[in-house]
Amino acid sequence: MSADLSLHDPIRSELISTLPRFEEPGSAPSLRKLNGYLALVTVVSSAIYLYLNLFTLTGTPFLLDGDQVYFWTYALRVLHGERIYQDVFTMHPPGASLFYAALFALFGARIWVTNFVVLALGVALCWLCFRIANTFMQGEAALSATAMFLVAVYGKLLNGTHHWFSVLAVLGAVALVLSGSEMRRIAGAGVLLGVASFFTQTRGPFALLGICIFLLWDGRRNREPWPQLLRTRVLIVLCFFGALFLLCLPYIATTGIAKLWYFQIAYVRTHYVTGLDASMGLPEVPSWRRLPFVAQYLLIYLLLPIVYALSLYRCLRERNRRTISRSWRPVALLSLVGVCLLAEIAFNVNWLRVFVVSMPGIVLLSWVVLGAGKHRRYVLALLWAVVVGLAVPQTFARHTHRVLMTLPSGRTAVKPPAFEKLDWLVTHTKPEDRFFEAAWPNFYLPLHLRNPVFLDILERSALTSPQYVALSIRQLEGSQTHYVLWAPRLDFPDLLNGGEQYHLGIFRDYLRSHYHRVRSFSDQDEVWERN
Secondary structure, three states: OOOOOOOOOHHHHHHHHOOOOOOOOOOOHHHHHHHHHHHHHHHHHHHHHHHHHHEOOOOOEEOOOOOHHHHHHHHHHHHOOOOEOOOEOOOOOOHHHHHHHHHHHHHOOOHHHHHHHHHHHHHHHHHHHHHHHOOOOOHHHHHHHHHHHHHHHHHHHOOOOHHHHHHHHHHHHHHHHHHOOOHHHHHHHHHHHHHHHHHOOOHHHHHHHHHHHHHHHHHHHOOOOHHHHHHHHHHHHHHHHHHHHHHHHHHHHHOOHHHHHHHHHHHHHHHHOOEOOOOOOOOOOOOOOOHHHHHHHHHHHHHHHHHHHHHHHHHHHOOOOOOOHHHHHHHHHHHHHHHHHHHHHOOEOOHHHHHHOOHHHHHHHHHHHOOOHHHHHHHHHHHHHHHHHHHHHHHHHHHOOOEEEEEOOEEEEEOHHHHHHHHHHHHHOOOOOEEEEOOOOOOHHHHOOEOOOOOOOOOOOOOOOHHHHHHHHHHHHHHOOOEEEEOHHHHOOOHHHOHHHOOOHHHHHHHHHHEEEEEEOOOOOEEEEEO
16 A cells, blocks of 8 residues: 555545645635734734833833843943943843843833833734744634733733743744754854854744754754755854854953853852752742642643643654645744743743743744633633633733822832832932842832942852952951841851851851941831941
8 A cells, every 4th residue: 555645545535624624825815814903903013001000000110020130230331331240140142131231321210211122122022933833724713822821921920021022032042943944044043043042042943943943853854965955054143153153242252251151150060960859940849728829830840841742743754745744834833943042941941931931832822722622712711711710810910009109210119018018218329329238139229229249139059259358358347338138147157058057157157247227118128328
């Protein structure tokens, strides 16, 4: 019997009918017009949704929190002439810090600038999500997948941290590979992966691995000759390293490769390669009492590997069915890149990192559940009901319990706990004052204050070594810093994470001998003033 079955074979026809339906974009002018309209809807609706979650109805920006505050602070220090890795501690590549510094230089160090970055970043991610999903899903299905990502993932975080910039570059590379295998597209993908590593050092290499595996699989399936296969893979690798080298060249010349390696690789490997601990990287340790709260995070943890495994299995099952193999390319690429991104964060699992790399899984999940045949319409309606059910209370919550205040960074809407501290600090400090936030660097930008210490914060673990503690004391003394914002938890070792690694006792003693407490806030944080 011939291995090449006809499309009219009844068994083959039945098998094909059970698979999720694909739409080839651009197959007809009307379809192209519809997809263009839906892409516009994606951009406009995501911008409106994000605006409502980042600004009041009158245009006042909300004061955001999260890991992005580190990069705002680094950016301010860069604008003051300080050098990353030499005057400013960070274990991240300089991409996000330089990006914010450029915007602050152009528009001023204002809160609306940071919120606009989060808005623009979200719109760009949603547009790429729709474009990638639309390569193998019908327009309305791709739109629902994008809406689910926007509300359930990005809208939950609203965090312009380095992770999102690197993921945006990775998705741009994925979109280029999907659009064709011409050398210029492969080269562009390699450059974008190099840019991704300029924001998150590990993201580019792991995404590169996933794309190279896909290119090898796709080339062998199309029976490309080995010289052509190797040429394509070498090109994307060379472009990756070339782009990353050019971006890092100023730091290689001024800081040196040894110091870059220490902060970006050795320091991270020593202190952050922890794998999966008892808390599983969740906001709190799972328990039966808190199960409803942690369930939303556990669901993403469980769904991603299951969706990737199912998608890869289907790709392997269909690898010899040449009549539909072209439509399976996006599924294979998203699955492989998604698996590699999960492998990247497995070295230090954290719910934020899991959410950030979840877009390929969200798209594939939508493709799986929307392939339900005659029930597809009901599943699609259910997805939209979930999106609306999450979006409405989420947006409403952003606008409740906010206090308007005028800060050096502009008119801002803040939450009561932050208002209490900002209200006191704005009357006791002035812009450009030296001020040290020992536990969390979230007030340097709103108040335009300057951190006089090499470190960004103090940690109760080996992250803050005795040498860094001694350096911080010398720098506080040398700058005669007037105020220190202290958190009482820093007075004691972290018994859950190795109490023997606590090195802040000397700093605590210095604080008590050279400063006195002048204010305690409702969250127990304290302001200490120099004697």
